[in-house]
Amino acid sequence: MSSNTTDGGFPPPSAYANLPHDDKRRSTLLSIWCLTALSLLFLAARLLCKLCTRRRLWWDDHVMVVAWMAMTVSVGLSTWSVTLGEGQHVWDVDPTHFGMIGLLGNLTGTFSILGAVWSKTSFALTLLRLLSNHPRLRILLWIGIISMNIAMGLNAVFLWVRCMPLVKTWDPSVPGTCWAPQVYPIYGIFAAGYSAVMDFVLALLPWKIVWRLQMRQQEKLGVAIAMSLGVVAGGMAIVKTSQIPSLAAGDFTYASIPLIVWGAAESAVTIMAASIPVLRVLLRDAHQLTLRHYMVSTGAGGTGVRGGDGDGDVGQEEMRNVVRVERQIQHRRDLEHGSEDDERALRHV
Known part of the structure; x- marks a missing residue:
């Protein structure tokens, strides 16, 4: 047996100083x-x-x-x-x-x-x-x-x-x-x-x-x-x-x-x-929801057409119509480029 090891196979105490201890x-x-x-x-x-x-x-x-x-x-x-x-x-x-x-x-x-x-x-x-x-x-x-x-x-x-x-x-x-x-x-x-x-x-x-x-x-x-x-x-x-x-x-x-x-x-x-x-689906849906809320709140804030006598809801109604039209446009685009079944399947991922 080498003089550099003990009977158990470990270095003797005198050799410890030369060994790594990280x-x-x-x-x-x-x-x-x-x-x-x-x-x-x-x-x-x-x-x-x-x-x-x-x-x-x-x-x-x-x-x-x-x-x-x-x-x-x-x-x-x-x-x-x-x-x-x-x-x-x-x-x-x-x-x-x-x-x-x-x-x-x-x-x-x-x-x-x-x-x-x-x-x-x-x-x-x-x-x-x-x-x-x-x-x-x-x-x-x-x-x-x-x-x-x-x-x-x-x-x-x-x-x-x-x-x-x-x-x-x-x-x-x-x-x-x-x-x-x-x-x-x-x-x-x-x-x-x-x-x-x-x-x-x-x-x-x-x-x-x-x-x-x-x-x-x-x-x-x-x-x-x-x-x-x-x-x-x-x-x-x-x-x-x-x-x-x-x-x-x-x-x-x-x-x-x-x-x-x-x-x-x-x-x-x-x-x-x-x-x-x-x-990714969560972030996409959250972005779309935030965008819709922003559009509706902007229309309610005065960008829409408002009546003079209690017709303040006309602006909100016009904005709702805008959102409906945009949804219809997006729906047509989806039908042109793909099926709703594919999108529904990916939502389950």
């Missing part, structure tokens, strides 16, 4: 909780938008709520692990905490995987609502949803069953046997990579759907871009995938931090991206 605990907590708060803000705005416009919550909304809850549990478990020393180098952590940090790592990974796959599933369910007239695309999308959940579900299961006895998966000091060291990282890379591919598929599919709708060109572009922001989540998934080999690092309490942060980022960004199309 600490990522504070930055890790700031990152994951900011992501959690931002995703909650977008999710709450999405739900309030639907409730305020008297639209019922659908399966995609419920699944998204469950996905956010899974992500939050994952972040909470990571916080617990950080208090035990995760985020520091392994030689700066109390060895008696290694077993608990390993167990919390397994739990964090499980809920992080569930949060990511369920948030993507929610957006896929949203797209299914726009594919009522496209049976082949619906079948392909269902295949994608099911296969993604199976791949990611197995990834979560393998976290726990790769060693016998099971406790050895989080406490290497327990006697037993495990899979070859490279097996689980390879499958984890495959599953995370497949999840990233699904992000890009879900981001590009709206262009095919929306561009075939009979709508104004400007409206098509806005809807397609709003529904394609999940490509950012795909980028997060790729970065997270690149961090999976770090699970095998000897300095596991420090090397695991990027995987924790990027795992939270993948779920949070997916939730935010899937909520933006709903918020």
Whole structure:
């Protein structure tokens, strides 16, 4: 055995001064909780938008709520692990905490995987609502949803069953046997990579759907871009995938931090991206409502024709007529460029 290590495989006290002692605990907590708060803000705005416009919550909304809850549990478990020393180098952590940090790592990974796959599933369910007239695309999308959940579900299961006895998966000091060291990282890379591919598929599919709708060109572009922001989540998934080999690092309490942060980022960004199309509808409707109120109030304020003896309501009535005429003009434009069914379908996004 080298004179630079002790019997436990750790550097002797005399070598500590030459080792790095940087600490990522504070930055890790700031990152994951900011992501959690931002995703909650977008999710709450999405739900309030639907409730305020008297639209019922659908399966995609419920699944998204469950996905956010899974992500939050994952972040909470990571916080617990950080208090035990995760985020520091392994030689700066109390060895008696290694077993608990390993167990919390397994739990964090499980809920992080569930949060990511369920948030993507929610957006896929949203797209299914726009594919009522496209049976082949619906079948392909269902295949994608099911296969993604199976791949990611197995990834979560393998976290726990790769060693016998099971406790050895989080406490290497327990006697037993495990899979070859490279097996689980390879499958984890495959599953995370497949999840990233699904992000890009879900981001590009709206262009095919929306561009075939009979709508104004400007409206098509806005809807397609709003529904394609999940490509950012795909980028997060790729970065997270690149961090999976770090699970095998000897300095596991420090090397695991990027995987924790990027795992939270993948779920949070997916939730935010899937909520933006709903918020876009809210902002558009709010703008139209504000414009109408402004027109009516301006007419009531004296721009309209007013009578001299108790005919003050004539200006308001004329403004109402103007609004009616504008609605009729807009209705004709909609009939020329597209159908009301398309617009009604997009309002459910």
